[in-house]
Amino acid sequence: MNQQAEPFLTELARDEREGAAFRQVHVSRPHESAHLHVSGRATYTDDIPLVAGTLHAALGLSAKPHAKIVSMNFEAVRATPGVVAVFTADDIPGANDCGPILHDDPILADGVVQYVGQPMFMVVATSHETARLAARRAQVEYEELPAVLTSQAARAANQSVLPPMRLARGEPAHKIARAPHRDAGELLLGGQEQFYLEGQIAYAVPKDDEGMHVWCSTQHPTEMQHHVAHVLGVASHNVLIECRRMGGGFGGKESQSALFACCAALAAWKLLCPVKLRPDRDDDMMITGKRHDFHYRYEVGYGDDGTIEGVSVDMTSRCGFSADLSGPVMTRAVCHFDNAYWLPDVAIEGFCGKTNTQSNTAFRGFGGPQGAFAIEYIIDNVARSLKLDPLDVRRRNFYGKTERNVTPYGQTVEDNVIHELIDELEATSEYRRRREQVREFNARNTVLKKGIALTPVKFGIAFNVTHFNQAGALVHIYTDGSVLVNHGGTEMGQGLNTKVAQVVAHELGIKFPRVRVTATDTSKVANTSATAASTGSDLNGKAAQDAARQLRDRLATFAADRFGAGQATPGDVIFENDTVYVGETAIPFEEVVAKAYLARVQLWSDGFYATPKLYWDQQKLQGRPFFYYSYGAAVSEVVIDTLTGEMRVLRADALHDVGASLNPALDIGQVEGGFIQGMGWLTTEELWWNAGGKLMTHAPSTYKIPTVNDCPPDLRVRLFNNRNAEDSIHRSKAVGEPPLLLPFSVFFAIRDAIASIGDYAVNPPLNAPATGEEILKAVAAVRAARAGQAGLASGAGSRSHNAASPGVLA
Missing domain, CATH: 3.30.365.10 (Aldehyde oxidase/xanthine dehydrogenase, molybdopterin binding domain)
Known part of the structure; x- marks a missing residue:
């Protein structure tokens, strides 16, 4: 054997x-802790009984997006009753850095601030309230410097945190130029706040012989151990990081918990007593990075049946002031642009824009959703341009079983089940019948419009960096x-x-x-x-x-x-x-x-x-970065109000591949949660910075995550009957990130509803998130474009051409 x-x-x-x-x-x-969760007896970091003499820390934050620190006056801070100490970058005995890959992310700003909300100093006091109040009494004098706030501005200034990435196969420019039909355009995809229920928190207690025990809400204890050791200038064996459970992480506690662990440990080290650091929600959101927002420029050539003959995409992400995990995020975006589709001639470019905003970081999907979103948008355009059902166009471009099955980065797709999965979902969701019903509804209604869409998912499972596996x-x-x-x-x-x-x-x-x-x-x-x-x-x-x-x-x-x-x-x-x-x-x-x-x-x-079989050349962007793929698909039906921009998801059907599920109840819960979180990202969760670089959506009052009222009243989630072809744990498959792509179907159903206003003859210029304002903008644009088409038709003859301008069909 x-x-x-x-x-x-x-x-x-x-x-x-x-x-x-x-x-x-x-x-x-x-869930093994479900009884503790519902009874309130589950111990999170903030619930740990405090050691006698514990002090509390708070961070002083920058009010400028980019400036030299001329001076910091702490007289009023130190005069506050209960304040014990104030620490700055000068008090760090080791390395003032918490960058996970590059050493470009100071724990406390040293001479220069690079975004509104960047920690500049730390106040330690006898209570959390006292420390937070005192931190706001510091008088800081700045010398302002030019600030770059958007990914487009960073691209225009050629300002990046990492070198550009380029992946190409075949002759995309030639194939696009010779294709029967062409389309080009650009779009924006917003970022997303992790909005974990438990915020960032660290509790540091000094131990014997230069030891440090840090309880930290983190997804990466070993990385926290390394950072704390480097900050204190001690060996890793002096530092113990412990985490019993987190109240959510979503990637926001992979690298960015380091700043809080390091600050708590620094204060405990200096004062030789326990120190707890728990920022309020507003400070947490101001300090920490989000999901990367993307700006895309694309060009595609395609045949009469919708088959893509050549495609190119230029993706620019807003990374913030430091690299953080932006390199792996963009790599994964590049490797997921294909999603479930065979792209024989393709060019992908990724630019990591450096901006004077929070350093964006890992978030459920880790760049994969941003990459796949672009090709789904392109295919949606192609189908509407040809007056075809988008599902039919998607099917024609799917990866094959034994041919047309090599990705642009060189990995052979060996476990493809997308055809069978889509067949099953199309039947169980009654997609075809409901699509006709949606069009009948739209023909009878002028204010309310319905839309429906079915979108697929192919998501690679493994870390981009091989040794992490x-x-x-x-x-x-x-x-x-x-x-x-x-x-x-x-x-x-x-x-x-x-x-x-x-x-x-x-x-x-x-x-x-x-x-x-x-x-x-x-x-x-x-x-x-x-x-x-x-x-x-x-x-x-x-x-x-x-x-x-x-x-x-x-x-x-x-x-x-x-x-x-x-x-x-x-x-x-x-x-x-x-x-x-x-x-x-x-x-x-x-x-x-x-x-x-x-x-x-x-x-x-x-x-x-x-994990076996993995290899990856980051310079060539070639190899086998994934052990296997997870597949899925969802059908969503929505209704929009064309007068107010209001939107509701009426029904969603999801069929997701988790292999031979270890625990179906938990996996269905993960699919449901991923669907709602992704739906929020694409519809309501808008991040907005003002002209001064301040994040204005930094609290639950200004940032809208989905509530129970936003959940589809009819949500049908099923697991696809499949056994992993690879020797994973009991032939199961990962379920954390892939379901976040399922609500692409919500976004494209909204787009379908808007398109009905122009008799499905105009591609709505809809950006994400598709908030009420964005929906109204797209509605107005479709009406204007349709009116323009009607004017041309009634003028001096009609004209036709192959290349359609963005939003308006040829």
Whole structure:
């Protein structure tokens, strides 16, 4: 037997043998902390009981987008009762930097501020309120410098945080020029605030011999460990980062929690006492980066049936003043421009614009949604230009099974199920019938207009940076048969700990309640990767399975020897239902464990996993950056009010591929949550900076995330019946990021509704988010364009041409 295939075949045989019998994976279970969440007893960082003598910190923020700091006067700050200390960049003993890749992101501004909201100093006081009040009493003198605020301005000034990226295949310019039809245009796609329920927070407590224990709400404990060590000028083993759970992260706590961890640790180090830093929501939103907004310029050539013959896109992102994770975000955008489509001749350029705004960062999807959005917009234009159903045009351009299946970056699509998935969704959603009903409704109504759209998803799973695709875990079995697990992933509500516990319970043949997963802790599993890129369950589940499998093998060897009467081998031993079976002998699991301890059998093990098959050349943008793809599709039906711009989603049907789901209940919840979050990004969540560079949408009162009233009254989410072709954890697939692309269907349904105003003969110039104002602008533009077309038709003859101007069809 092939040695590499043996673990999979053994696992498959176990799954088939267990069938309807004992099984702890592929079953729905509540989130392991659900009872704590709903009762209010779940401990978050802000709930940790404070050590005696704890002080509180607050940050002093810049009021200018770009300026030299001439002076900072802290007399009024220090005179505030309760203030203990004020720290600036000069007080940092080590490196004043928290950039995750490049060293271009100061913890406290040193001489120059580069965005409104940048931390310049830190106040430490006896209470949170006192520290925050005192921080606002500082008198700062600035010498203002020119500020660049938008991605377009950064592009015009050739101002970037990283070199441009270029990926090309074939002869796109030649193919576009010779195509029967051409289109060109530009559009804007806005950013998004993470709006985690729990804000950024860190609590630092000094320990013996220059040690520092930091409780931090972070997706990347190891990176926080490194940054705190560098700031304090100590070795990593002096720093312990711990995170039991987060109240949401979405990428906003991958790199940007570093500033808060470093500031809390700095103050605790200087004052030799515990320090807690918890910014208010307004300060949090002013300081931290968002999802990157994008500006696109595109050109496409296509045939009479809508087949794309050549396409080019120029994507410019607003990165903010430092690189942060903008490089990997743009790389992923470039690698997801194709989405589910074969693009034989394509040119993609990515420009990371440097602006005097918050440094944008990771956000669910990590650039993938921004890349895929552009090709969906282009195909939507193509279909309407040809008066074809967009679904038919999408189908004609899908990747094939055995040909037309190589991406622009050189990876062969080997697991394509988009055809079957779309067939199923089209049928179950009754897309064709409802599309006709929508057009009948629009023919009868002048104010309210309906729209419908079906959009696909193909999303690559793995970190862009190959070495991040690794994980470790520890599994301990105690003599009473209970099991303790620690792994390098972090729980932010997505159910990672639940899935890992299920994997361990399944591997050991014990019931789920026997397994407990502890807080993520850099002193237990070292050198961990961020819980990001939808890899949490894949990586940590595999690592925990490896550790549990070693323990099971040890116990099997012991049980065969002790209870097999010389007739059994380890392969004959079966673990299931809290029982160990050796031939006809059944022994309770805890009894086997207790006897194994007396026989000096090791009852703990470490596990490790590294994702196979990955390689990537960042300079050439070629390789296999993804282990596999997740697929999905959604149909959304909307209604808009053409007088007010108001929009409602009437019904949404989503069918999503999560492989052989580890926990269907959790996965459906993730799809639902991703759909609503993506819908908010594309419809209501507008970020707005004023002319002075200040973010004006920095609180719940000015920034609109979806509420329960915005959810579709008819939301139908199903999981596609599929088993991962790759050897992922129990053949499941990632579910964190891919569902965020499903609500593309909402945006294009809105566009469909607006197009009905012009008898579907005009491509609405609709930017995202499609707020009420944007909808009204697009409605007005379609009416004006249609009136212009009518004027031409009644004038001195009609004219035709192949290249359509942006928004108006030829």
